[in-house]
Amino acid sequence: MKSFDYIRATDTGHASAEAAEGAVIIAGGTNLLDLMKLEVMTPDALVDITRLDLKQIAATDDGGLRIGTLVTNADLAAHMTVRTDYPMLSQALLAGASGQLRNKATTGGNLLQRTRCYYFYDTATPCNKRAPGTGCAAMEGATRLHAILGGSDQCIATHPSDMAVAMRALDAVVEIEASTGETRHVPLSDFYLLPGDTPQIETVLRRGDLITAVILPAPAQGVQSYTKVRDRASYAFAMVSVAGRIAMDGDRIGQASIAFGGIAPQPWRDADAEAALVGQPATRETFARAADILLADAKPAKDNAFKVPLTRRTLIATLTDLCGKAAS
Amino acid sequence: MQTRLTINGTPHDLDADARTSLLDALRNHLDLTGTKKGCDHGQCGACTVIVNGRRINACLTLACMHDGDEITTIEGLGQPGNLSPLQAAFVKHDGFQCGYCTPGQICSATAMLQEVKDGWPSHVSGNLTGAMDLTDAEIGERMSGNLCRCAAYPNIVDAIRDAAEVKA
Ligand SMILES: Cc1cc2nc3c(=O)[nH]c(=O)nc-3n(C[C@H](O)[C@H](O)[C@H](O)COP(=O)(O)OP(=O)(O)OC[C@H]3O[C@@H](n4cnc5c(N)ncnc54)[C@H](O)[C@@H]3O)c2cc1C
Ligand code: SF4
Ligand code: FES
């Protein structure tokens, strides 16, 4: 690991001022230190935000939930309001990492864990994300984990978070404090950027920005679930995951909100696929049509063509289950 | 970097480079070698310790971030002649072969049983809010952050189940 200056932030203004000067924010450290040990990330200074008062989960005036950025993944999953009103979020968190990691991983850190693949970790290989302009080792390499949607010819890495997928389906909003002291709110739908020609830029955050909270809107109608398909039963990243919420309107689908993990550089949502569900009967034909729309532009790499049928089946299975439960 | 760590009830003043992981601080600076280094990347759980009541991977955190924290390592859970219920159960059930993963397994299981007591659901719990039985599937899921290269898993699960029953 390269040496760095360690700064302990005393308040949010101090943290964002240091970040504006170039210090990298450290929260749980489970992604950042992993990458620093391999010298994939080599910050000159770290600003430790873990002593800041950003650990609360509180009801908002309009019936939603404000989750402080330092709330751990473990505490968020176990929080009773999340379990009862946003169950897909508890399920997604519990499907991620391990008990030890969830005790350290924070809400903001989880959103900002790097979109990555194994070549990103290996400094002996070319990688446009780690070293812009050097090429992408995945293009000629092993691509089992990589994206089938949203990638570019510069980068096809996936965003590995489970939590962010559920938050995307729940229409979460990210609260950000800039080094000017100004606070702004960015919907998660606008937070991540596709790789395009600049895979090293993953979000709309600017230098000096500090995530202070994630805000969930008031609980929506219907039933919800998070389904994760992976190579092992536990402690593995998603090959495909589906966060879904369905509300029925009589014998037709009234509302559908569906987000996908493991298949794209960001938590993926397709408004056309959702629109194809609403107003339709809850049949296999309806579900298959939504899957066709979702996957119409899928562009698998050498080793991950299996993700196309796997995503299709996981979506159909999830919708079958949710519509069944929503109807009863 | 000056850092004060309270380890197994005893305060220690550490003077180490900011890069020092909590794991390296314990093993290389404070001579507490019970906590093991496997992967050094949060993947194996050999380095599990309990910080302020929660199990974490000591390899993926900086010692200087833990100024003022209370840390429990395998040495603090029990000693020869005064074993903790889980330590005794691992001996009784032969919950190891080489023993390298064992301190991490026991620290992890100690905190995991508290999570169960606190009513935390897991990925395999039938529902998120109801009562939960500590089945073998629950133990396996909740302990998935601790790998055992010798695959002593069946005996590890037996030991944890036994200790949980004694506790309950
Ligand atoms: C072995 C292993 C397995 C894993 N498996 C899974 C899995 O199955 N599913 C899954 O979802 N995740 C998994 N993870 C990833 C884990 O969830 C992330 O490492 C964790 O959520 C990151 O949170 P953190 O607080 O530790 O972030 P840190 O490492 O502290 O930070 C990550 C990034 O976020 C930035 N940052 C943090 N907080 C803020 C803030 N408030 N404002 C601005 N910037 C900020 C940091 O500068 C850094 O760039 C795994 C990790 C490991 C090591
Ligand atoms: S897919 Fe992206 S992260 Fe992976 S090697 Fe290519 S550029 Fe790097
Ligand atoms: S040494 Fe810490 S998890 Fe492997």
Ligand code: FES
């Ligand atoms: S007993 Fe050898 S690694 Fe677990």
